[in-house]
Amino acid sequence: MADRIRVALFFGGRSSEHAISCATAGGVLGAMDPERYDVVLVGITRAGAMTLRSRDEVLGFGLDDLPELDDNGTRVRLPESAATGEMVVEEAGGLRSLGEVDVAFPILHGPFGEDGTIQGAFELVGLPYVGNGVLASALGMDKHFTKSILEGAGIEVAPWVTVTRGDLDRLPDLWRRRIEGLGLPVFVKPARAGSSVGVSKVSDWGALDAALDLAFAEDSRVLVEQAVTGRELECAVLSGRDGGAPRVSVAGEIAITGRDFYDFDAKYRGADGVELVCPAPLHEQELERMQAIAARAFEAIGGSGLARVDFFFTGTDFVVNEINTMPGFTPISMFPTCWLASGVSYPELVDELIALGRAAVR
CATH class of the missing domain: 3.30.470.20 (ATP-grasp fold, B domain)
Structure with a gap:
């Protein structure tokens, strides 16, 4: 038992890729040898609550149903400092220890998970974690x-123009010229989103405004990128x-x-x-x-x-x-x-x- 590794698997999250992350959690958990790993399953709701989930629930997640985490009322807490790796959960009966965690595995996509935010939280309390650090993630x-x-x-890289809604409001003609200078077709993308959420291909400048609106719904900054x-x-x-x-x-x-x-x-x-x-x-x-x-x-x-x-x-x-x-x-x-x-x-x-x-x- 001393050789077993305790992994805290984080999934869900606040981004538009919440369901994809949950589905991924099912696959990753299923691939982890239960004889080798003890797994603490931390599902983050769309509101950002860290909740404790069961193995059976997570193994049932898949892409067919695009799962959504409800708030089950539990609250998982990260270690209180770098002096301990112990995580605890607050539930109906009070606080309960989840044991010393060896490593966090954040399979979170998009903002508030893939962008360095949760990586920074792990570093604050000295918790080792899988994947890229704060800067590379950001x-x-x-x-x-x-x-x-x-x-x-x-x-x-492909030529691009990055624009904000404020840029377009203040100097619409200037930014329109810069964007149209890329030539058609272009791709319009949120600067900080994934899984092709909010992405459009524009082959006619008449469709640009609708594509920008779709991308701005996901982020305050948008890329217009020359198609390759x-x-x-x-x-x-x-x-x-x-x-x-x-x-x-x-x-x-x-x-x-x-x-x-x-x-x-x-x-x-x-x-x-x-x-x-x-x-x-x-x-x-x-x-x-x-x-x-x-x-x-x-x-x-x-x-x-x-x-x-x-x-x-x-x-x-x-x-x-x-x-x-x-x-x-x-x-x-x-x-x-x-x-x-x-x-x-x-x-x-x-x-x-x-x-x-x-x-x-x-």
């Missing part, structure tokens, strides 16, 4: 700053062990045949018009170039633990679209699929991430 969450950092590191014609490729990254170089998987490809882009319905509801291919057909030299750029991008943001790096491949150039510091992690998501094709099973991947989290030096 950078990876914000598409504008990700692009700025990558561009500064000499990595090619090319294959959509992704690869998965893990930190190296003991200070080693990042490890990069084979590539996966999103082959779009009947949709404008890889939207929410295609990602999570199995909508037609998209085929996921892994490994993607690439020449050996092309794959090596892509993997090298992915590793450079990961290091450029100060990555730790894991990331998925998304590309457009024009046939000659690899253009980085974005870095996802807590990628989709259901058993059928591209991140674990790329590692499976590279020889790492889903349970082995979960084990490795926990090991990296425990060993991380923040």
